[in-house]
Amino acid sequence: MYFNQVKFRGDNFSYVIADEITKEAIVVDSSYNVDMLIRILNGGGFKLKYIVNTHGHPDHTSGNESLRSVFQAKTVAHKHSHPKPDLTVNDDDALNFGSLEIKVIYTPGHSRDSICLLFDGRTLLTGDTLFVGECGRTDLPGGDPRSLYDSLFNKLMKLEDYVAVYPGHDYGTKRFSTIGEERRSNYVLQPRSLDEFLAFMGES
Numbered sequence: 001m002y003f004n005q006v007k008f009r010g011d012n013f014s015y016v017i018a019d020e021i022t023k024e025a026i027v028v029d030s031s032y033n034v035d036m037l038i039r040i041l042n043g044g045g046f047k048l049k050y051i052v053n054t055h056g057h058p059d060h061t062s063g064n065e066s067l068r069s070v071f072q073a074k075t076v077a078h079k080h081s082h083p084k085p086d087l088t089v090n091d092d093d094a095l096n097f098g099s100l101e102i103k104v105i106y107t108p109g110h111s112r113d114s115i116c117l118l119f120d121g122r123t124l125l126t127g128d129t130l131f132v133g134e135c136g137r138t139d140l141p142g143g144d145p146r147s148l149y150d151s152l153f154n155k156l157m158k159l160e161d162y163v164a165v166y167p168g169h170d171y172g173t174k175r176f177s178t179i180g181e182e183r184r185s186n187y188v189l190q191p192r193s194l195d196e197f198l199a200f201m202g203e204s
Contacts, residue, residue, distance in 0.1 A: 001100060001120070004040060008033040011170040012059055015125055018046045019098025026050040026097055027073075028117060028125050029168055030063030037063060038070060048073040049097045054127025054168060055111040056081040057140075078106065078113040089115065105155055109148025110136030116156065123164045124179070130156055130165060132172025135188040138201060145201040149194050157183060 002018040008031045016037065018025035025046035027037055030053075041048055048071035053061050056077060064075050075085040076095065089095065091106035095117075102119040107129040114136070117125040128136035129151055138145045161180025182189055192200060 002044060005166060005175060006036060006040065007170055010059060013168055013170060015166065016040050018044060019100050022098035023047050024049050024098040026052055027067060028052045029054055029060040029127065030067050031059060032062055034063035034066040037067065050095060051075045052117065053077040053081065054116065054125065055114040057111065060168060078115050081113040107151035107155055109138060109144055109151045112142040122162060123166065124159065125166050127168040130182065131167040131169060132165065132174055132177045133186050134171055145198055145203045146194065149197045152189060157189065
């Protein structure tokens with residue numbers, strides 16, 4: 001498997017994941033510097049099958065149309081995303097490319113259409129739901145701290161400690177982490193009731 005975390009301006013991360021045998025690939029969260037993604041894909045001889053967005057904010061989708069026009073790939077996002085993608089997904093769906101499979105985890109809170117992507121059972125792309133040492137904000141349109149609480153504590157924190165966390169932005173002290181590290185050190189994830197979390201997020 002080929003896995004590349006690509007950093008652009010604005011601390012955005014995009015991801016290129018590919019089956020090195022079949023050469024089928026996906027891009028997760030196409031960002032501002034599409035030229036770099038195109039060079040990576042062409043340099044590896046990869047055939048882009050899907051452009052997957054963890055949510056619909058422009059800093060995660062701005063490269064969609066350019067990538068789609070170059071590679072004739074399909075856009076993929078949650079069914080609540082706007083504009084509508086070519087292929088919609090929901091909680092627990094799976095995306096297959098080559099011999100690889102990615103599981104979709106619906107994690108609203110930062111936005112109504114937020115998803116995380118788990119592949120090989122050990123690597124989690126968290127978009128803007130969970131950062132290294134932080135979580136996504138909930139004060140933008142579609143944000144909901146109640147939903148974020150459920151996404152963080154009842155979904156992501158149910159994963160095993162060894163699962164690697166790869167966020168949508170480089171906001172922490174390092175570029176990636178693990179569920180175990182975040183459980184121990186992320187101040188957002190310290191045990192709280194829903195009411196305590198809402199107060200913590202300034203929503204009481």
